Amino acid sequence: TLLSSILRTASRKKRPAPMASDARHVRPRLAAEAAQQAPQAAAAASPLVQLMEQAVVAGKVVKDSFGEVYTGFANYQDLAVSQCAFVPMNSNRAINREVVRQRVAENVEAFEQSGRYLEFGQINLIVVAPDQSHDFLVMDGQHRCETMQQLSTRFPGRELWFQFRAKVVQSEASAFEELRHFQRAFPSDPRSFFRSRAEARVATAVLVRLKEHYPGAFKEMLLSDRMGRRTGDPPRPYLNDSLVFWLLQDAGILMGADDAEVADAVAETNATAILARLEAMNHVLESLTGEALGKGVTAKMLATAGRASCFLGFFREGYLYWSDLAARLLLAPPVPAPHAPAPAPGAGAAAGNAGAVGNAECVVCLERPPDSAILPCGHRCVCGPCAAALRAGRPPVCPVCRGAIASVARIFM
Numbered sequence: 001t002l003l004s005s006i007l008r009t010a011s012r013k014k015r016p017a018p019m020a021s022d023a024r025h026v027r028p029r030l031a032a033e034a035a036q037q038a039p040q041a042a043a044a045a046s047p048l049v050q051l052m053e054q055a056v057v058a059g060k061v062v063k064d065s066f067g068e069v070y071t072g073f074a075n076y077q078d079l080a081v082s083q084c085a086f087v088p089m090n091s092n093r094a095i096n097r098e099v100v101r102q103r104v105a106e107n108v109e110a111f112e113q114s115g116r117y118l119e120f121g122q123i124n125l126i127v128v129a130p131d132q133s134h135d136f137l138v139m140d141g142q143h144r145c146e147t148m149q150q151l152s153t154r155f156p157g158r159e160l161w162f163q164f165r166a167k168v169v170q171s172e173a174s175a176f177e178e179l180r181h182f183q184r185a186f187p188s189d190p191r192s193f194f195r196s197r198a199e200a201r202v203a204t205a206v207l208v209r210l211k212e213h214y215p216g217a218f219k220e221m222l223l224s225d226r227m228g229r230r231t232g233d234p235p236r237p238y239l240n241d242s243l244v245f246w247l248l249q250d251a252g253i254l255m256g257a258d259d260a261e262v263a264d265a266v267a268e269t270n271a272t273a274i275l276a277r278l279e280a281m282n283h284v285l286e287s288l289t290g291e292a293l294g295k296g297v298t299a300k301m302l303a304t305a306g307r308a309s310c311f312l313g314f315f316r317e318g319y320l321y322w323s324d325l326a327a328r329l330l331l332a333p334p335v336p337a338p339h340a341p342a343p344a345p346g347a348g349a350a351a352g353n354a355g356a357v358g359n360a361e362c363v364v365c366l367e368r369p370p371d372s373a374i375l376p377c378g379h380r381c382v383c384g385p386c387a388a389a390l391r392a393g394r395p396p397v398c399p400v401c402r403g404a405i406a407s408v409a410r411i412f413m
Contacts, residue, residue, distance in 0.1 A: 047134060048084070048127045049168055069167045071122075076148045076160040083134040086145040087197065089126070089179050096143070097367060103147040108154075117151065117160055120144050124182065125166040126175045136166065137197075139179050153388055172196055191246040199254045201402075205271035207244050208363055208399065210278070210312075214239075217310035236297070237305040237313030247315050251322040253277055277329075278312060284328050285311035294319035362386050363399050371411050377403040380411055 052070045055061035061072035079086075107117045123141035138145055148160055169175050176195055194200045211218055219234035234240055248254050253274050286305075290297035293314040305311045314320050362368050368383035374390075379400045382390065387408040390396055396405040 046127055046129050046131050046168070048136065048166075049129055052127075052166065068169075069165065071163070071165045073161055073163050076152055076162060077156065077158070080149075080152045080156070085133075085135050086123075086125075086138050086149075087135045088138050088142045088145075089176065089193065089197070089200070099143055100146045100150065101367070103143065104150050104154075107147065107151055111155075111158065117158075120148065120162040122163045122165055125164055126178055127166050127168045128172055128175055129168050129170050131172075136164075137175055139182055149389055150385065153385060191242040191249070194245075194249070194254065202254060202270045202274070203245055203248050205402065206248060206274050206278075207241060209271060209275055210239075210244060214308055214310035214312075216308035217305075217313060233316075234313075236294070236301050236316060236319070237308075237311060239310070239313045243313065243316070246317070247312065247322065248274070250315070251277075281322070281325065281329055282311055284325055285314060364390070373409045373411050374398045374400075374403075374405055375407045375409055377401050382408075384410065 052061055052063075055072065056063045056070070061070050063070050110116070110118045121141070121144065123144060124139040125141075126137040126139050128137070144162070148162065151158070151160060167178060169178060173195070176193070179193060180190075194203060217237070217239050219238045219240055233243060285293065290299070290302055293302075293311070294316065296319070297314065301314075305313065315322065360369070362370050362383040363381045364383075364386040368385070370381050370383060372382050372384050372387040373380040374382065374387070377398050377400070379398050381398075381400050390399065391405055391408060397403065398405060
């Protein structure tokens with residue numbers, strides 16, 4: 001499609017070519033409508049809006065009568081070599097890696113049999129008009145985008161077509177209001193969604209660090225279905241991704257993450273401050289009796305929390321809220337934020353690697369061993385395929401420290 005070819009060549013231009021029109025060759029009514037919409041188009045500085053407008057002029061993309069919604073088809077491979085990126089509107093930790101793995105395998109099998117991939121359906125996207133980036137915000141289709149990303153990385157020469165619907169809004173706050181509206185129509189787990197990308201980045205950084213420090217406190221997260229059945233939670237005191245996200249929002253400690261660009265640089269700093277508060281609250285919880293931790297707490301639950309050294313899983317809707325213990329937290333002595341566990345003595349040369357973060361598996365896919373080190377920070381925390389995906393990110397950042405990625409080194413052990 002024209003949209004695909006425009007996106008493919010956009011990165012080679014300093015700025016997108018402006019839309020040109022000649023009112024002398026347009027019917028008077030249409031010319032008047034175009035003139036009326038000109039100020040709004042001028043205010044829409046997003047390069048994605050300009051690209052889609054060019055595709056509309058060529059008749060390859062359709063725009064609604066309000067000038068807000070664009071729909072058409074695109075080849076993911078064209079997007080992969082351009083500046084465009086698909087940014088999930090909820091935390092990327094809500095992605096179920098097993099679901100993605102299964103969908104990738106199904107598409108590989110389908111291509112081998114028929115020479116084409118399976119139908120991906122329509123991907124629902126949001127574009128923030130004043131945003132100068134090439135970020136499509138993914139409102140629905142996050143797992144499919146991740147599937148396409150992996151297929152594109154493994155088979156870069158294969159065409160990968162999908163249908164998209166992109167709505168243009170005037171602010172990030174409006175974008176997330178659109179997301180809430182969509183979730184009311186097709187509910188999944190609202191705890192995984194935040195007010196902004198900044199909050200999502202900080203929450204994800206907190207989650208990664210908590211999993212490193214309290215690995216025994218987490219249970220695998222189950223994905224909810226399209227019928228709105230909520231993600232299943234593990235029994236107390238275990239945690240999963242959604243419970244951590246709910247706790248962060250219930251505690252109100254993500255409120256400072258408001259600016260997406262700033263949060264990229266300081267996400268780890270914000271996460272460290274939040275982790276210090278969580279650790280202090282964990283000490284408060286540890287000092288309480290079972291009765292004070294919520295109704296129905298048993299000795300077995302307390303023993304489980306003790307073995308994991310994590311009592312944060314007792315926070316649960318309907319049982320215990322952050323506000324119930326906020327006064328106790330004010331009186332608690334400060335404690336340091338949790339850090340990644342140190343490698344066990346005698347673990348070999350790999351354990352002595354200064355860049356290792358103590359993970360036995362990639363911190364992104366949680367499946368393959370971390371055989372790649374990110375430079376210049378030196379964190380050995382990801383596998384080869386995920387390292388390639390991170391380098392293609394906008395911007396490319398280390399998932400541990402959020403530092404810029406200059407290159408990736410393969411570690412042979």
